Amino acid sequence: MATLARLQARSTSMGQQYYYRNSVVDVFRKKENDAAVKIQSWFRGCQVRAYIRHLHTVATTIQKWWRGYLGRQRYQLIVKLAYYTMKMNLYNAMAVRIQRRWRGYKIRKYCFNYYYLKEYLKAVSETNDAVRDFRIMNSCTLFRCREALEEFAEMKDREEKKADLEREEKKRDYQARKTHYLLSTKQIPGIYNSPFRKDPDPWELRLQKAKPLTHRRPKVKQTHSVSLSDWLACTSARSFPRSEILPPIDRKPCQGPFRPVAEVLEQRYRPLEPTLRVADPLDGLKEARREVQRQEWARNVNDNMFLPFSSYHKNKKYIPTLHLSSKYGSDSYGRQHFRDENPKRWICDKDFQTVLPSFDLFSKYGKLYSKAGQIV
Amino acid sequence: MSQRQVLQVFEQYQKARTQFVQTVAELATRPQNIETLQNAGVMSLLRPLLLDVVPTIQQTAVLALGRLANYNDDLAEAVVKGGILPQLVYSLVEQNRFYKKAAAFVLRAVGKHSPQLAQAIVDCGALDTLVVCLEDFDPGVREAAAWAFSYIARHNAELSQAVVDAGAVPLLVLCIQEPEIALKGIAASALSDIAKHSPELAQTVVDVGAIAHLAQMILNPDAKLKRQVLSALSQIAKHSVNMAEMVVEAEIFPVVLTCLKDKDDYVKKNASTLIREIAKHTPELSQLIVNAGGVAAVIDCIASCKGNIRLPGIMMLGYVAAHSENLAMAVIISKGVPMLSVCLSEEPEDHIKAAATWALGQIGRHTPEHARAVVVTNTLPVLLSLYMSTESSEDLQIKSKKALKNILQQCTYLPALEPLLYDAPPNILKHVVGQFSKVLPHDCKARRLFVTSGGLKKIQEIKAEPGSLLQEYINSINSCYPEEIVRYYSPGYSDTLLQRVDSYQPLTH
Numbered sequence: 001m002a003t004l005a006r007l008q009a010r011s012t013s014m015g016q017q018y019y020y021r022n023s024v025v026d027v028f029r030k031k032e033n034d035a036a037v038k039i040q041s042w043f044r045g046c047q048v049r050a051y052i053r054h055l056h057t058v059a060t061t062i063q064k065w066w067r068g069y070l071g072r073q074r075y076q077l078i079v080k081l082a083y084y085t086m087k088m089n090l091y092n093a094m095a096v097r098i099q100r101r102w103r104g105y106k107i108r109k110y111c112f113n114y115y116y117l118k119e120y121l122k123a124v125s126e127t128n129d130a131v132r133d134f135r136i137m138n139s140c141t142l143f144r145c146r147e148a149l150e151e152f153a154e155m156k157d158r159e160e161k162k163a164d165l166e167r168e169e170k171k172r173d174y175q176a177r178k179t180h181y182l183l184s185t186k187q188i189p190g191i192y193n194s195p196f197r198k199d200p201d202p203w204e205l206r207l208q209k210a211k212p213l214t215h216r217r218p219k220v221k222q223t224h225s226v227s228l229s230d231w232l233a234c235t236s237a238r239s240f241p242r243s244e245i246l247p248p249i250d251r252k253p254c255q256g257p258f259r260p261v262a263e264v265l266e267q268r269y270r271p272l273e274p275t276l277r278v279a280d281p282l283d284g285l286k287e288a289r290r291e292v293q294r295q296e297w298a299r300n301v302n303d304n305m306f307l308p309f310s311s312y313h314k315n316k317k318y319i320p321t322l323h324l325s326s327k328y329g330s331d332s333y334g335r336q337h338f339r340d341e342n343p344k345r346w347i348c349d350k351d352f353q354t355v356l357p358s359f360d361l362f363s364k365y366g367k368l369y370s371k372a373g374q375i376v
Numbered sequence: 377m378s379q380r381q382v383l384q385v386f387e388q389y390q391k392a393r394t395q396f397v398q399t400v401a402e403l404a405t406r407p408q409n410i411e412t413l414q415n416a417g418v419m420s421l422l423r424p425l426l427l428d429v430v431p432t433i434q435q436t437a438v439l440a441l442g443r444l445a446n447y448n449d450d451l452a453e454a455v456v457k458g459g460i461l462p463q464l465v466y467s468l469v470e471q472n473r474f475y476k477k478a479a480a481f482v483l484r485a486v487g488k489h490s491p492q493l494a495q496a497i498v499d500c501g502a503l504d505t506l507v508v509c510l511e512d513f514d515p516g517v518r519e520a521a522a523w524a525f526s527y528i529a530r531h532n533a534e535l536s537q538a539v540v541d542a543g544a545v546p547l548l549v550l551c552i553q554e555p556e557i558a559l560k561g562i563a564a565s566a567l568s569d570i571a572k573h574s575p576e577l578a579q580t581v582v583d584v585g586a587i588a589h590l591a592q593m594i595l596n597p598d599a600k601l602k603r604q605v606l607s608a609l610s611q612i613a614k615h616s617v618n619m620a621e622m623v624v625e626a627e628i629f630p631v632v633l634t635c636l637k638d639k640d641d642y643v644k645k646n647a648s649t650l651i652r653e654i655a656k657h658t659p660e661l662s663q664l665i666v667n668a669g670g671v672a673a674v675i676d677c678i679a680s681c682k683g684n685i686r687l688p689g690i691m692m693l694g695y696v697a698a699h700s701e702n703l704a705m706a707v708i709i710s711k712g713v714p715m716l717s718v719c720l721s722e723e724p725e726d727h728i729k730a731a732a733t734w735a736l737g738q739i740g741r742h743t744p745e746h747a748r749a750v751v752v753t754n755t756l757p758v759l760l761s762l763y764m765s766t767e768s769s770e771d772l773q774i775k776s777k778k779a780l781k782n783i784l785q786q787c788t789y790l791p792a793l794e795p796l797l798y799d800a801p802p803n804i805l806k807h808v809v810g811q812f813s814k815v816l817p818h819d820c821k822a823r824r825l826f827v828t829s830g831g832l833k834k835i836q837e838i839k840a841e842p843g844s845l846l847q848e849y850i851n852s853i854n855s856c857y858p859e860e861i862v863r864y865y866s867p868g869y870s871d872t873l874l875q876r877v878d879s880y881q882p883l884t885h
Contacts, residue, residue: 117702121709128672128710131633152595152634284429285386291427359380362387 404443449489480520503542526566568608591626599640606646652692694735701742737779747786
C-alpha cells in the first residue's frame, strides 16, 4: 500500500515530469521522425533497387540463353542453306559441263557439221559451175532430169550452129550473086579461073551456080487492105500461097495453044471473089430493113441537126412540105404499097418477097474466057 | 429504067458502105486519127452498120469498133453506153467465125480498160457466149475468146470468180493442149490472170490439172509462150506453200533454169519471178532451189540483163538468204554479193537499189563470216551514202539503214569499219563503235592498228552524251589502252602540255 501511497504521492510529480519530459522531447520529435523516414526510405529504396537489379540480371540471363538458342538455330539454318546452295552450284556447274559437251557434240554431229557444211557448200558451188556451163553438166550427179537438159543444151547448140551456118551460107550466096560479073566466059577467063592453074577456084564454081542480082526496081507501094485474116496471128498463114519470084522472062513459050505462064499463075492463085449473090444472103436486104425498123435508135444516126456551112441561109425560114405541115397528120404517101390497101383479100398472110436476080455478066465480066480463048 | 440501072444503085450503095467501113477500120489503126474520128461521130455511124445486110460490112464495122475501143477508155465507155454489147453477145453465137473473132476482139478491147467496163461485159452475159466460143472449132475464135477472158479476169478477184463460175477454166486448160502456139500462149496468160488474185482461184486452176500441162511447155522454143507459161506458174506458186510444192513437184527444176539463159528478156524476168515465188515460202523450198543450182543461174541472169528485169532475181537472192545462214552462205559462195553490189551502184532506179540493199542486209545479218563477205565488196560506204543522200526515196533510206544495222551488228572486219568512223551519223556510229569495243579488247594487232590508223584519235573526238550507249562503248575502247595514249589523243592535249611548260619552274641553283 505504501507503494501505492508513494506512487500516488508521486503521481502528480510524475504527471509533471511526464509533461516536462514530453515537452523536452517534442522539440526533437519531428526531426527525429523525419530522420527516421529518411533512413527508412533510403533503406527501402536500396532494398527495392537491389531486388529490381536482381530481377534484371535474371531476365538478362534468361534472354541471353533464349537468344543464344534462337541464334544457334538460325545459324544452323543458314549453314544448311549455304551448304545446299553450294552443293547445287556445284551440281549445276557439273551439269552444265556435261550439257556443254553433249550439246556441242550433238550440234556438231547433226546440225552444224562443219565438214558436212563444207562438203555441201562445195557441192553447191560445183552445181553452180555446172549450171553456169551446160557442157559440164555430165559431171554433175545431182540432177534428176539430166538427160532432158543435156538434150536441150545439145538442141540449142545444134540450132545455133545451124543458124550460123545458114547465115554464112546466105551471105556468101549473096556475095556470089553480087559479084556474078566476075564469072569467066567462054573466051575470057575470069579472075577466079586462072588459066595457069589446073582447077578453077571454088569461088568460080559458086559463081557458076549463083544467079545474078536483078536490077533493083522501085518498090510498088502496097495498098493496105483491111482483111479479117491478118489481125490475128494464127490465121495469117491461111491465105493462098503467093509466088514471090516472078517466072523467068527468057523462057521460051511452050508450043501449042497454051496461055502464057503468068496468066495461068495469076488465075490459079487468084483470091476468092464471090459473086454478090454468093456473098450476101438472098433476103438480107429485107431482114436488115426490118431490123432497122424495129430498133428505133438505129434510125437516129446523128442527133444534131445538119446545118449548112455558109451564113447565106441563116435567116431563111424552114418551110415544111405540105405533107408534113398538115394538121391531120402525114398521109401514107409513098409508104404503103397498093397491096396494103385491102389486106383482107390476101391469100396468105406473108408479104411478097423481093428477089433480085443477079447479073452473071456483071460479076464475071473480065474474068471469063470466050471460046476463042480471049478474055471477055 | 432498066433493071440493071436499078441494081446499079444498090451496088453503088453497098460499095460505098464497104469502103466507108474499111477506111474507118484502117484509120482506126493510127492513134493520131482517133480523136478526129471520135469528133466526127464515128460511133453513131458505125452503130447502124453493125446491123448491115452484108456480113463483110458487119464484120469490118465490128473490127473498126474494136480498134476504137482498144484505143482509150472513153471510146470503150461509149461502146458500152451505146448498147452495142448485148447485140454483139447475141450475134456472137449466131454468126460465122470471122464475126465471132471480131466480136470477141471488141469485148476484149472494151474489157481491158477498167474493172467497171469489164463488169459491164460480165453483166450483159458475155461470159457464157464466150465459153461457147472457147469450144469453137476454129482456133482463131478460141484464141480471141481466151484473150477476152484474160482481159476480163485481169482486173480483180470478183471478175476472175465470174470467169471461173462461167466454167472457162477447164476449156482454157484444153486450149493449152492445142497445137497452135498462139492459142497456147493466150490460154496460159488467161490462166495466169485468173490465178493471180486469190489462193482459192489459184486452187481452181490447179484442180483442173493445169500445172502438169504448163510445166511441159517450159522447154518450148517460142519465147512468148514461155513468158506466159512462166508467169502462170509463178502466179499459181505465189499463194501458198502447198501450191508452190505442187509446182515444184511438176519437175520444173532444173528445166526452168534454162529459161534464165534465154534471149528474151521477159522470159528471164518471168522465170526469176517464178523462182522467187517458190523460194520465198519455206527454207526447204529454197534449199531445193539452191541444190539445183538455181542461185548461180539467177545471179548469171542478173548479170546478163539490166533494169527491172533484175528485180525478181535480186529479191529471190534476198529471200533465200533470209531463210537460214547456210542458205545465205550458199548465196555468198555463188558469188551473189559482188553481183548485188554491182546492182547497187549501177542501177539508177531507187526501188531496185532498195531491193539490192535489202538482199545484202539479209545476207549479212547471220554471222560475222557472212557480214565479212558482204563488207569486203566495199558495200558499206555505198549503203551509207544511199542512207545519207537526200535524193534517195524514203523506202530506200529505211531499207539501207536497216541493212547497215544488220550488217554492222555482225561485222568484225575492222578495216571496212574504219571509214565509217569518219562519216557516219551518230545513230550508225553507235553500232560501229560498238563493234570496235567488242573486238579491240581481244585483238592485240587490231589495237595497234587502230591507233596507227588514227581511229583512236577519232574516237576521242566523238562527242557523246554522258551515260549514253555510245559513251559506254567509247569508255570500253579507252580502257583497252594505256592512259597516256588516250590522253595524248584527246583533243586539247597540246594546250595542256604547253601550259605545263609555262608553269614549270626549273630547278636553278
